Amino acid sequence: MTDAGTHQATKSIVVEREMPHSPEKIWRALTTSALIADWLMENDFEAEPGRKFQFRAKPMPGWKGITNCEVTELDPPNRLAYRWGDGTESDSGLRTLVTWTLTPTPGGTLVRMEQSGFRPEDEAGYQGMSGGWPHILAGLERVAGGL
């Protein structure tokens, strides 16, 4: 998947799953700080447009364990979007957008998560790896060297 309209071609990850629960209930799980902590990560999320918040996890080499976020869209119980990463948290400067879409179905709700804005360098590594060992190992050195 490629986002049109950006100068640089970026890519998305999409995960979709139908769940036997109402959109309202899933919305609560997606937008209540204590519930988000249960299934996603520790956070100080609040359901307000423009709200800046953080996800916090265990730090790793090259990453402080913090993800800076900002609510960009809030349309209960259908659509929620937040910026995921402002480019300062990791050596790689990752900046993405996470968009949740809840669509009622006869059996419950179709839950769709799209994380968009990955640059070509964010997927670097695995594809075409056979010819790319030097590049991979240089990256590995950097990552593993922090231990």
Added chain:
Amino acid sequence: MDAASDLLFRTLGDPARRALFERLAAGEALTVRALTEHSGVSQPAVSKHLSVLRRAGLVEGRAAGRETHYRARAEGLKPLLGWMARYAEFWEARFDALEDLLKRMDQ
């Protein structure tokens, strides 16, 4: 982040193991004997490092006659490489956790 990445970080955090892995990644399959020759490390130590690399999925061995030839497995690095691969794995696991939470929640 996840167990697979954790294991890779721990495995490659050791400079001797990283050196072995890089050596295998740079060329063809090698035996323990060949790997020991220029490493400055004892053969049992090389064997031990290889078994750790093997458990992490970074190296595979193929028996040829009485010796085993080891080669690097590029796929073994997948969980570590690229944010996209890592996040794809991450979200699948989070979706599982979300479903688990929903089962425990009241309507």
